[in-house]
Structures are given as structure tokens and as C-alpha cells.
Amino acid sequence: MMIRFVLNGKEREADIREDAVLLDVLRNLGCSSVKCGCETANCGLCTVWIDGKSRLSCSVLAAAAEGREITTLEGIEREAAEFGSFLAAEGAEQCGFCSPGFIMNVLAMARELEDPAIDEIKEYLSGNLCRCTGYMGQLRAIQKYLKSRGEGPACG
Amino acid sequence: MRVVNQSVKKVDHRALVTGKAVYTDDLAPKECLIVKVLRSPHAHALIQDINLERADKVAGIECILTYKDCPDKRFTMAGQTYPEPSPYDRLILDRRVRFVGDPVAVVAGCSKDAVEKALGLIKVKYEVLEPVLDFRSARDNEVLVHPEDSWKSLCPVGADNKRNLCASGSCADQDVDEVLKDCSYVVDKTYHTQANQQSMMETFRTYTYIDAYGRLNVVSSTQIPFHVRRILANALDIPKAKIRVIKPRIGGGFGAKQTAVSEVYPALVTWMTGKPAKMVFTREESLTASSPRHEMEVRVRMGADKDGIIKAIDVYTLSNTGAYGEHGPTTVGLSGHKSIPLYGKTDAFRFAYDVVYTNVMSAGAYRGYGATQGIFAVESAVDELAVQIGMDPVAFREKNIVREGQIMPAYYGEKAGSCALDRCLERAKEMIGWDEKYPCRDMGNGKVRGVGAALAMQGSGISGVDTAAVGIKVNDDGFYSLMIGATDMGTGCDTILAQMAAECLDCSMEEIIVHGVDTDASPYDTGSYASSTTYVTGMAVVRTCEKLRDMICEKGARYLGCGFDDTEFDGENVIDLKTGRTISRAEIGNRAMCSNEDALYASEAFSSPVSPPPFMAGIAEVEVDKETGQVELTDYVAVVDCGTVINPALARVQTEGGLAQGIGMALFEEVVYGPQGKNYSNSFMQYKIPTRLDVGNIRVEFESSYEATGPFGAKSIGEIVINTPSPAIANAVSNAVGVRIRELPITAEKIYWGMQEAGKGSDLVER
Numbered sequence: 057m058m059i060r061f062v063l064n065g066k067e068r069e070a071d072i073r074e075d076a077v078l079l080d081v082l083r084n085l086g087c088s089s090v091k092c093g094c095e096t097a098n099c100g101l102c103t104v105w106i107d108g109k110s111r112l113s114c115s116v117l118a119a120a121a122e123g124r125e126i127t128t129l130e131g132i133e134r135e136a137a138e139f140g141s142f143l144a145a146e147g148a149e150q151c152g153f154c155s156p157g158f159i160m161n162v163l164a165m166a167r168e169l170e171d172p173a174i175d176e177i178k179e180y181l182s183g184n185l186c187r188c189t190g191y192m193g194q195l196r197a198i199q200k201y202l203k204s205r206g207e208g209p210a211c212g
Numbered sequence: 213m214r215v216v217n218q219s220v221k222k223v224d225h226r227a228l229v230t231g232k233a234v235y236t237d238d239l240a241p242k243e244c245l246i247v248k249v250l251r252s253p254h255a256h257a258l259i260q261d262i263n264l265e266r267a268d269k270v271a272g273i274e275c276i277l278t279y280k281d282c283p284d285k286r287f288t289m290a291g292q293t294y295p296e297p298s299p300y301d302r303l304i305l306d307r308r309v310r311f312v313g314d315p316v317a318v319v320a321g322c323s324k325d326a327v328e329k330a331l332g333l334i335k336v337k338y339e340v341l342e343p344v345l346d347f348r349s350a351r352d353n354e355v356l357v358h359p360e361d362s363w364k365s366l367c368p369v370g371a372d373n374k375r376n377l378c379a380s381g382s383c384a385d386q387d388v389d390e391v392l393k394d395c396s397y398v399v400d401k402t403y404h405t406q407a408n409q410q411s412m413m414e415t416f417r418t419y420t421y422i423d424a425y426g427r428l429n430v431v432s433s434t435q436i437p438f439h440v441r442r443i444l445a446n447a448l449d450i451p452k453a454k455i456r457v458i459k460p461r462i463g464g465g466f467g468a469k470q471t472a473v474s475e476v477y478p479a480l481v482t483w484m485t486g487k488p489a490k491m492v493f494t495r496e497e498s499l500t501a502s503s504p505r506h507e508m509e510v511r512v513r514m515g516a517d518k519d520g521i522i523k524a525i526d527v528y529t530l531s532n533t534g535a536y537g538e539h540g541p542t543t544v545g546l547s548g549h550k551s552i553p554l555y556g557k558t559d560a561f562r563f564a565y566d567v568v569y570t571n572v573m574s575a576g577a578y579r580g581y582g583a584t585q586g587i588f589a590v591e592s593a594v595d596e597l598a599v600q601i602g603m604d605p606v607a608f609r610e611k612n613i614v615r616e617g618q619i620m621p622a623y624y625g626e627k628a629g630s631c632a633l634d635r636c637l638e639r640a641k642e643m644i645g646w647d648e649k650y651p652c653r654d655m656g657n658g659k660v661r662g663v664g665a666a667l668a669m670q671g672s673g674i675s676g677v678d679t680a681a682v683g684i685k686v687n688d689d690g691f692y693s694l695m696i697g698a699t700d701m702g703t704g705c706d707t708i709l710a711q712m713a714a715e716c717l718d719c720s721m722e723e724i725i726v727h728g729v730d731t732d733a734s735p736y737d738t739g740s741y742a743s744s745t746t747y748v749t750g751m752a753v754v755r756t757c758e759k760l761r762d763m764i765c766e767k768g769a770r771y772l773g774c775g776f777d778d779t780e781f782d783g784e785n786v787i788d789l790k791t792g793r794t795i796s797r798a799e800i801g802n803r804a805m806c807s808n809e810d811a812l813y814a815s816e817a818f819s820s821p822v823s824p825p826p827f828m829a830g831i832a833e834v835e836v837d838k839e840t841g842q843v844e845l846t847d848y849v850a851v852v853d854c855g856t857v858i859n860p861a862l863a864r865v866q867t868e869g870g871l872a873q874g875i876g877m878a879l880f881e882e883v884v885y886g887p888q889g890k891n892y893s894n895s896f897m898q899y900k901i902p903t904r905l906d907v908g909n910i911r912v913e914f915e916s917s918y919e920a921t922g923p924f925g926a927k928s929i930g931e932i933v934i935n936t937p938s939p940a941i942a943n944a945v946s947n948a949v950g951v952r953i954r955e956l957p958i959t960a961e962k963i964y965w966g967m968q969e970a971g972k973g974s975d976l977v978e979r
Contacts, residue, residue, distance in 0.1 A: 088231065088232070088233035088238040089230070089231020089232075090231075091235075091413075091414075091463075093413045093414075093415075093495065094495045094895065094896045095494055095495050095496070095895070096495070096895045096896055096897055098895070098896035098897060099413065099896060101413060128231070129230060129231035130230075130231060133230050136229055136230050136231070137226065137229060137230055139229075140225065140226070140228075140229025140230060141221075141225075141229075143225075143229055144221040144222060144225035144226075144228075144229060145219070145221060145861065146861055146864075146865065147219065147221075147222065147704065147859070147861035147862040147864065147865040148865050149222065149225055149228045149229050150464075150702045150703070150704070150865060150869065151228075151412070151413065151414070151461075151462060151463045151464040151701060151702020151703075152224075152225075152227075152228025152229070152234075152461065152463070152702065153235065153412075153413040153414045153463030153464060153702070154413045154463075155228055155229050155231070156231035159229065159231075178904045178905055179905070181904060182903050182904055182905050183903075184904075185413070185896070185901060185903060186413070186904075187410075187411050187412055187413055187464055187466070187869070187873070187901060188413075188464055188702055188865070188869045189865050189868060189869045189872075190865070190867075190868035190869040190870070190871055190872030190873075190907055190910055191868075191872065191904035191907055192865075192868045192907075192910050192912075193861075193864070193865045193868060194904075195904070
């Protein structure tokens with residue numbers, strides 16, 4: 057079946073099987089930032105935005121993207137690099153394989169929550185697994201990033 | 213130091229945080245055949261017949277291969293230096309299947325759907341055999357996991373396939389039984405550590421193709437590119453010269469990828485069909501047919517005199533290697549050799565072991581590599597002995613720990629040339645507030661908080677075995693190419709090795725280009741495992757830079773028309789000290805590209821006769837619910853002596869990450885098998901790795917010693933950091949509620965039943 061949706065700001069069409077999941081379709085369309093880590097909706101690596109909200113693309117039928125606005129890390133590269141710079145300063149991207157899904161969710165959180173407390177940050181991101189860092193460096197990066205946003209000009 | 217000991221960002225960070233296509237599956241050509249394997253539903257069986265008639269007819273299927281299509285030549289998938297201690301006990305596909313998940317057939321086709329359909333249509337007739345599932349009864353069991361005569365052990369590791377023995381052995385210093393007899397206090401306890409999965413976020417994956425020269429090219433998520441070349445040559449029975457292995461960015465390894473888990477299947481398909489092929493393990497496959505930590509049972513007998521001095525340690529380890537022997541003979545050694553030497557005043561030690569085959573998935577290498585298991589046992593026993601003596605367990609350790617300059621008989625007789633373990637323990641004690649918190653505090657809400665300590669050590673590379681060569685060339689405009697064979701798997705070794713080169717060559721990080729591993733082009737390196745890269749490859753970088761500096765001076769002297777002895781290189785210019793004339797590195801690089809007979813390329817290798825141990829202390833604070841046994845980790849402090857810290861940010865994250873994995877091992881993670889050998893821990897629903905809500909607060913500091921044999925005084929950091937959580941948390945639980953957990957993981961249920969037993973009378977209860 058054919059579906060039409062907006063991917064990272066551009067109108068796209070894709071010929072998909074009815075049971076295809078969004079994760080596979082996005083990777084086939086060249087969005088290699090979208091990773092598969094578990095197949096059971098536990099790891100958060102495949103996080104994308106659908107109409108601006110974080111979703112696990114492994115658990116969404118591609119057909120459901122019809123008419124929606126899908127954003128992957130490729131679509132917000134400048135913002136990703138900005139937060140990513142804080143992450144890298146802590147050495148907390150490590151292998152980087154969970155970074156795209158994690159960063160999608162961090163940036164969603166930064167839009168949704170104003171000045172979140174540590175417990176709120178942990179809760180919001182609890183579905184994003186990371187095996188390298190022990191999460192502490194990620195937390196330091198988030199806190200410094202949020203602080204810098206509070207101080208500097210707002211970014212889009 | 214200018215670049216070393218600085219928190220430089222990883223050289224590949226920008227690509228990683230913007231999601232660029234840099235990992236194996238991102239790079240695989242679209243037209244790759246999809247490769248999957250049919251896996252055995254039985255723990256032990258002989259294949260009587262495989263009917264491919266219907267499967268072969270599925271549209272889009274390229275080939276279906278069975279044991280009849282594979283070379284009848286046994287090999288090991290373990291990534292180790294030749295001759296490998298791990299026995300040659302595998303075929304790519306075998307008529308005998310040895311665990312639930314063992315490959316039966318390899319299917320390749322143009323799409324995932326076609327391949328999955330074909331997998332479902334293969335009809336296999338099995339003669340089901342009795343499996344060996346209990347590792348305690350595996351040795352000399354009448355059922356043999358490897359009865360075949362073609363089984364081969366290359367090294368004298370005490371292996372005997374006719375006894376289900378993958379390895380066995382013992383070593384000792386003085387008469388441990390005699391010394392124990394004279395001890396005033398003795399503990400004799402047995403501890404059990406479960407199999408754990410490395411659970412790196414990127415599962416095993418490989419793609420393969422034939423290049424213009426007719427050679428098999430293998431792009432793989434691996435820690436061991438050069439060993440993969442040999443493993444594939446053995447498995448396919450083709451010359452090594454026909455194989456090239458390339459390592460792109462890796463999504464985590466932790467030892468899992470020190471075994472060639474996925475490479476042989478697409479390589480077989482490409483070699484037989486000439487077509488590109490790829491295999492991406494599902495998470496289920498990565499959890500059921502992979503290379504987890506060896507399950508071990510460790511008996512510790514430890515004695516102290518009336519003054520609280522540990523006089524003797526006797527360790528016996530039984531290790532479960534599963535269906536194949538990958539890393540079986542070597543992991544077990546660390547359970548004794550990297551736990552007993554933590555204590556420096558013993559008069560005698562003994563360490564003996566057996567490693568047995570069983571019909572569960574083969575174990576492999578996982579961060580800590582046996583030391584983790586041994587340290588859980590020994591560090592638990594130390595606390596049990598302290599309780600018996602009536603001493604504070606930290607004060608007991610302070611009295612007994614190994615100190616700088618001591619010879620460690622159980623550590624191959626090596627000297628602790630650099631050791632700040634005493635300072636690590638002192639600092640950890642301060643950070644947690646040990647004196648105020650030990651042993652426990654009742655919180656008044658039905659919960660009690662207890663603290664527990666543990667020490668750890670590891671090595672820095674495999675002494676006398678690990679080898680690293682490094683090459684650095686000077687290019688036009690004077691920038692450098694750093695060629696390494698060490699494999700960055702996310703740890704940041706491309707970065708820290710470039711930091712060392714920039715330090716030695718007096719230049720900026722931007723002027724050093726690091727080349728990822730390609731076995732055709734990179735200098736030889738055993739690979740990134742055994743905590744070797746910073747120490748072993750780092751020293752090769754230092755040596756190569758020294759040589760290159762001389763070569764740059766020689767070249768500069770020639771162009772300046774002066775003597776070599778009159779020159780100095782400050783990183784930017786070669787200076788003629790007599791005249792003050794200079795020539796820049798950029799100009800030397802450019803001029804060397806024209807009419808030049810000595811390439812500006814230096815290459816040196818390094819191998820170390822010693823493996824200096826890093827040391828650390830970890831202290832956990834846990835909160836236990838007295839009603840339910842629910843345990844929560846509230847605080848964890850760790851102080852590490854890894855020698856000079858090359859990159860503080862990366863070393864800190866290594867430590868925090870290792871601690872989190874150790875916390876998972878201590879509290880949640882376990883590979884569980886059913887009565888017929890079926891692995892129940894086949895997804896992240898069942899195999900629970902810690903989320904960010906589970907790790908509490910982790911605080912890390914460094915207390916550096918200076919290791920004279922290491923680069924800039926550095927030792928290793930990668931593995932040691934996983935070793936303290938299990939014993940520290942077990943000790944904290946014991947201090948909180950008096951329940952001693954000797955079998956990991958430490959669950960609420962075990963603590964609850966322990967407290968119930970305690971309520972019935974006995975003081976300290978054993979689970």
C-alpha cells in the first residue's frame with residue numbers, strides 16, 4: 057500500500073506492506089539514525105517524533121504514519137549537535153548506538169517540561185536504555201544543557 | 213601534560229550524536245542477501261534427516277546450507293592469540309546440536325520475509341539425546357557433550373572431552389591446609405554467580421562481499437578483527453590471504469564481541485554464492501545464542517590468625533562453559549589469580565579449578581572475565597571472616613590489603629609496582645561516611661539502611677601475549693595518520709590513543725587522523741580485550757612517536773643541511789640549534805612527497821612481560837524493606853587507581869557504566885533455563901538490565917598511582933569497574949538485615965526467606 061507523510065519537513069511517499077512497522081520503513085528511507093535494539097519495545101533506541109510527540113517506531117505500524125509529521129534525528133541535526141556537544145563533553149555518548157533515540161527523547165522533554173527536577177528527568181527518560189554509561193554522565197549533560205538554554209537565547 | 217589527562221571529546225562524537233550511518237548495518241549494501249539460521253529446539257540431539265524440499269521452493273531463496281555443506285574441520289570462535297587456549301570444538305554446522313538455539317541450517321534469500329518463510333518449511337528429524345544441564349554433575353558424566361574424536365585442544369589446559377572437561381588445573385604457594393589448621397578463624401563457604409548477558413545495544417551483526425580481487429571482505433561489529441580473519445580461515449578452510457576484515461563503529465562490546473558470534477554465517481553464504489550477504493542478530497538471538505558470562509561456583513576457604521591477619525586463601529572454582537569452550541580455559545584463571553592477590557599478608561594460597569561442558573549456550577568473554585566471579589566470592593568471604601572475628605570489615609581490609617612494592621604470589625609472582633588501593637579504600641570510606649553508617653541505620657519506617665564494601669583488581673593486557681603495533685605517517689602539510697589495530701567499540705580508544713600521539717608529537721588533536729581497523733591496512737593488534745588497549749597499544753603509540761620524532765629530525769637536518777645532533781623538533785618546526793634556522797613540519801611533509809627515499813612513516817610494536825593491576829574500592833549503601841525484603845541501592849561510591857588517567861571524562865564514564873552493569877548483575881540480571889534447557893531470558897522483558905531508575909546515585913573518584921611500565925604512568929580501566937558491586941551490595945544487605953546472600957542475583961525473595969529463617973532462631977542466615 058502507498059502512504060504519504062511528512063518526513064523531516066519533506067513530503068514523502070512510500071510503498072509499504074500493510075504490516076510494516078515504521079522503524080523499518082524509516083530506515084529504508086535512509087534515516088539510519090533510527091536503530092533497533094530489542095524488538096519488544098523496551099529499549100527506546102527507535103524513538104522518533106510523530107506530530108512532535110516521542111514514539112517507539114518499532115511499535116507503530118507504518119500505515120499509521122499516513123498524513124502525519126514524522127521527525128527523526130536527521131531532521132533536527134542542529135539541535136541534536138547542540139545537546140550532543142554537552143553529551144560528548146561528559147564522554148557520555150560512548151558507543152553512540154542509543155544516542156539518537158535518547159537525544160530525540162531528551163529534546164522532547166526539553167520542550168515539554170520546564171526546569172525538570174532530577175527525578176522527573178529520570179522518569180521521563182526511563183524507557184531509554186543505555187548499557188555503556190550507567191546514566192550518570194547523561195544526567196550531567198542534560199543538566200548542563202538545560203542550564204545553558206535557560207541562560208542563552210532560546211533555540212528552535 | 214597538554215593533551216593527556218584532559219577530557220578531550222571523542223574524535224567521532226559529532227557523527228554519533230547526529231545519528232550518521234556509521235555502524236555495520238547502516239553501511240551494508242541494499243542488495244545484500246539476508247541470512248538467518250534455523251536453530252535447534254533441543255538441548256542435545258543428533259540430526260537424522262533434513263528435508264529442504266519445500267523450503268527450497270520459496271521464491272527469493274538463494275541457498276539453504278546444512279552440515280553437509282560445511283567443512284568438517286573444528287575451530288573455535290574465541291578471539292584469542294594463536295594457539296588459542298579455547299579448544300577447537302565447533303563446526304559451522306554440526307550433525308550434533310548441543311543447546312537450544314544451536315544452528316541447524318543457514319538460509320539466505322533476497323528478503324527477510326522469504327527467509328523466514330523458508331525457515332518455517334525446513335523439516336528436521338532429530339534423535340533427541342539426554343542433555344547435561346547441571347554443571348555440578350557434568351564432569352565425568354556418562355553423557356558427553358563432545359564425544360567426537362575430531363575435538364582438539366591446542367594448549368595444555370587440562371582439557372579432556374571424554375570427561376566433559378574444557379579445562380582443569382591447580383596452583384599453590386606453600387601448604388594451604390597446614391596454614392589453615394593453625395588459623396584462629398576460618399570461613400569455608402561456597403558462592404554462586406549466574407550467567408550474565410553483555411547486552412550491548414547493538415546486537416551481533418556482519419556483512420560480507422567478494423571484492424574486485426576475489427577476496428572475502430567482512431565488515432563486522434567486532435572487538436577482534438585480526439582474530440576474526442583467522443577464525444574465518446579455519447571455519448571455511450580457506451587461506452587467510454583470501455580474507456579482509458573491516459571494523460566500522462561498534463555499538464558496544466563488553467567482551468561479547470571477543471567471540472566471532474555472527475561472522476561465520478554470512479561469510480559462508482558469500483563464499484559459496486559469491487553474493488553479498490548480511491546477518492543481523494535479533495535481540496532474542498543475542499540473548500539465547502551468544503557468548504555470556506561463565507556461570508561459576510566458587511568455594512572459598514580463608515583463615516586468619518588471632519590478630520585478624522589473613523594467613524591463607526584456598527579457592528576452588530567450577531565453571532560452566534556450556535556447549536562450546538570459548539574462553540573457558542582462560543576466564544576461570546582470573547577467578548583466583550585476580551581475587552587472592554588483593555590480600556598481601558598470606559603465608560599460603562591454593563587455587564584449583566574445573567571448567568565443564570554442558571548443554572546450554574556457550575559462554576564467552578564478559579568484562580571482568582572471571583575476576584568478577586572470583587571477587588564476588590572472595591570479597592563476600594572476607595566480610596564473613598570479619599564478622600566471625602568481630603571486626604569492622606573495612607578495618608579488617610585495611611590490615612590485610614596488598615601494598616605497593618609487594619610481590620603477589622597468586623598473581624604470577626608479579627610485583628605490585630603501582631598500587632594506591634590503600635588510598636582508594638580510605639577515600640571511599642570518607643565519601644560514604646562509613647564510620648557513621650556502618651553497619652546499619654534503622655530508618656524508622658520499616659526500612660533499614662546498611663553499607664558494604666568490596667575491593668577489586670584486574671590486569672592491564674595479557675602479559676607476554678598481547679601485542680600491539682602502531683604506525684604513524686607524516687602527510688603533506690604535515691598532518692599525521694595514526695594507524696592502529698586496536699578496536700574502538702565505543703570506549704574511546706581512537707581518541708585516547710590520538711591524545712597520547714598528540715602529546716608525544718607536540719601537536720593538536722586535529723592534526724592526528726585515526727584510521728579504524730582494516731586487516732589489510734592496519735598494523736597488527738591482538739584486539740581490544742583483556743583491558744589491554746590503553747596500556748599495550750598506548751605504549752606502542754609512545755614508542756612509535758619517539759621513533760617518528762627522530763625521523764622528522766633526520767629529514768629536517770637533511771633539508772636544512774645540518775647535522776642530526778644539532779636539531780630539535782618542537783612539534784611545529786625542526787630547528788638547527790647552531791644557526792637558529794628552522795624548517796616547518798608542513799614543509800618537511802610536502803618536500804618528502806618529492807624525490808624522497810625514506811618514507812616518513814614509523815611503526816613500532818609493544819608487548820609487556822607484566823600486566824600491572826589497576827585497583828579499586830567500592831562501597832554500597834542499600835535500603836532493605838524489613839517486611840518484604842525489597843532492596844534498593846541508595847548510594848554507591850567507587851575510587852579507582854588506574855594509574856594516570858588519560859581522559860578523565862571517558863575514564864569516569866567507563867567506571868560509572870561498569871558499575872551499572874555490576875549493579876545489574878548483583879540485583880536483577882540472570883540467564884535462566886527451563887528443565888529441558890530452554891532459555892527463558894530471551895528478551896529485555898525477562899533479562900532485565902538496569903534503567904536509569906535502578907542505579908541509585910553513583911559517585912566516582914580517582915586515586916592515581918604511577919605505573920612506570922605504562923604510557924604516561926597509565927594502567928587499565930575497562931574491566932575492573934564491574935567487579936565491586938556484587939560483593940559490596942551482598943555485604944551491605946548482610947550488614948542491613950543479617951541475611952547473607954551467596955547466590956546471585958540478590959532478590960527480594962531471597963532476602964525475605966532469609967529474614968524468615970532468621971526469625972526462627974539462627975543469627976545469620978544463608979541463602
